[in-house]
Amino acid sequence: MSALITCRHVDFGYENHDAVIDLSMEVDEGDYLCVVGANGSGKSTLVKGLLGLIKPTKGELTVAEELRRTGIGYLPQQTAAQRDFPAAVWEVVLSGTLSRREARPFYLRPFYSADAKRLAASCMEKLGISDLKNHCYRELSGGQQQRVLIARALCATSRMLILDEPITGLDPQAIQDFYRLVRRLNRDEGVTVLMVSHDVAGIIGQASRILHLQQRALFFGKPEDYRRTAAGQRYLGGEGA
Amino acid sequence: MKVIAEMLSYPFLVRAFAGGILVSLCAALLGVMLVLKRYSMIGDGLSHVSFGAISVAVAAGWAPLPVSIPVVVLAAFFLLRITENGRMRSDAAIAMISASSLAIGIVVTSLTTGMTTDVSSYMFGSILAMSRGDVWLSAVLSAVVLGMFLFCYHRIFAVTFDESFARATGVNVSFYNVVTAVLTAVTIVLGMRMMGAMLISSxxxxxxxxxxxxFKSFRAVVISSGVLAVVCFCIGMTGSYVFSTPAGASVVLVNLGAYLLFWLVETALKRRIRWQPLKTGGKRTPPAGEEPASGSARKWKTIRPEGERAPYSAGEKKRP
Structure with missing residues (x-):
């Protein structure tokens, strides 16, 4: 069990305000870490920081060598423009193979390589969407769309997934399916998962660790302990209070 | 055939055809990106900026193209920046900029030369506008656009479909946005004088x-857009020659016709799929692979409740 990502007293932020202050945590291999917190508490900023899209303004962020090589799979929040995007499922999944790690100096290729296609096919197989290959993305249900996006993220890497509020807009059945799917990926495929979510009650049963963010980390640790903290009880509706 | 041969005997029409085909091809390809990224109005905004710039240039006695291309490119940058920062809603920003530059153009023109045919031709386009230099510039532009779509097609897809994911996988998203903005700006300045500031965004x-x-895949949409744009432009130009109608407006009308045609095809395709269950004795299982919760299927279910047969249905109407 080695740490994939280590943060030591890290601040993340934009021009003149820090959205995340003095965060210390680590993500180990095989972890299922859930980041919870109110709107505007810095969750999305943290995700951007971990993906390397913004640099920490203070502190030390260490990313394990193997993760730097393979990259992090990312499932962004869905935008309105995507919902009616005319794209076949295989086009979406294949676009995940454009990872920077494979980039050659002259990445001017009109076609995908056979390797990329094989990888995409195996990712679709893993998520049980092979039969949707030629379907149009905008005609899928919300749950199926999320599967397609996870397959795309897995094309980028099979080591670690970052999911940013993945259950927004899904119906209860699809949410349960989605959780089952993520748990399976985490347990059977050994994918490290970091999920940002509002659904604390649904998540606490399956996550291996919880990070409660309110600019600063209010809590970081095991879900059992989280139930006992004040912050946890507020979010879980005062169980055991 | 005779008409086309006759048309092509005029050198200015040959130039108009060559330049127009190239510009509409570029506009269509870039348009796929812009429409899908919800920047549809950017074309409209930029053409008005271009109108303002050209009016000022004409009033000051400068050559129109060298002045308007940099101005419009700057405006394109600015509009993209606003959209990315999210400080202001981009549709509002575009509306504001386009109205202001239109106003600047009109005021400058009326103070100097007055509303002449020149101005009207900028507004509504003139078939005589394509010069030899314009055609060359269009050729260079379309070479760049086609090259970009051919070699960076997958990056373009990634950037258009999901900017955040593309950024996370190391695609230089800002670079693509800037290139798109610059190419769109040049396309619009080139096409504007033939199509007219009011009509180029179409x-x-x-x-x-x-x-x-x-079409349901990105590749099909891109290819079909390019082909459609060229076909519609040729039909529109020929029509404008035969019926002596303004070129820009004719092309737009042909485009509208194509849209309506495709819309009919879409409706027909959808109906054919949805009507299938009726033939099997009103069984309401949706066809394989189709989500029962998808919009129209659900509507259909509510219109015809369980076990009840509609007095007549569109499917039966079709039978002889």
Whole structure:
């Protein structure tokens, strides 16, 4: 069990305000870490920081060598423009193979390589969407769309997934399916998962660790302990209070 | 055939055809990106900025193209920046900028030369506008656009479909946005004088919207948009020659016709799929692979409750 990502007293932020202050945590291999917190508490900023899209303004962020090589799979929040995007499922999944790690100096290729296609096919197989290959993305249900996006993220890497509020807009059945799917990926495929979510009650049963963010980390640790903290009880509706 | 041969005997019409085909091809390809990223109005905004710039240039006695291209490119940068920062809603920003530059153009013109045919031709386009230099510039532009779509097609897809994911996988998203903005600006300045400031944005949005009605993969939409744009432009130009109608407006009308045609095709395709269950004795299982919760299927279910047979249905009407 080695740490994939280590943060030591890290601040993340934009021009003149820090959205995340003095965060210390680590993500180990095989972890299922859930980041919870109110709107505007810095969750999305943290995700951007971990993906390397913004640099920490203070502190030390260490990313394990193997993760730097393979990259992090990312499932962004869905935008309105995507919902009616005319794209076949295989086009979406294949676009995940454009990872920077494979980039050659002259990445001017009109076609995908056979390797990329094989990888995409195996990712679709893993998520049980092979039969949707030629379907149009905008005609899928919300749950199926999320599967397609996870397959795309897995094309980028099979080591670690970052999911940013993945259950927004899904119906209860699809949410349960989605959780089952993520748990399976985490347990059977050994994918490290970091999920940002509002659904604390649904998540606490399956996550291996919880990070409660309110600019600063209010809590970081095991879900059992989280139930006992004040912050946890507020979010879980005062169980055991 | 005779008409086309006759048309091509005029050198200015040959130039108009060559330049127009190239510009509409570029506009259509870039249009797919712009429409899908919800920047449809950018073409409209930029053409008005271009109108303002050209009016000022004409009033000051400068050559129009060298002045308007940099101005419009700057405006394109600015509009993209606003959209990315999210400080202001981009549709509002575009509306504001386009109205202001139109106003600047009109005021400058009326103070100097007055509203002449020149101004009217900028507003509504003139078939005589394409010079030899313009045609060359269009050729260079379309070479760049086609090259970009051929070699960076997958990056373009990634950037258009999901900017955040593309950024996370190491695609230089800002670079692509800037390139798109610059190419769109040049396309619009080139096309504007033939199509007119009021009408050029249709070249950007129509082919993409039309193709999206029927085609379901990004590749098909891109290819179909390019083909449609060229075909519609040729038909529109020929029509404008035969019926002596303004070129820009004729092309737009042909584009509208194509849109309606594709819309009909889409409706027909959808109906054919949805009507199938009726033939099997009103069984309401949706066809394989189709989500029961998808919009129209659900509507259909509510219109016809369980076990009840509709007095007549569209499916039966079709039978002899």
């Amino acid at each position: 070249l950007v949005i129509f082919p993409a919207l039309t193709s999206m009605r029927v």
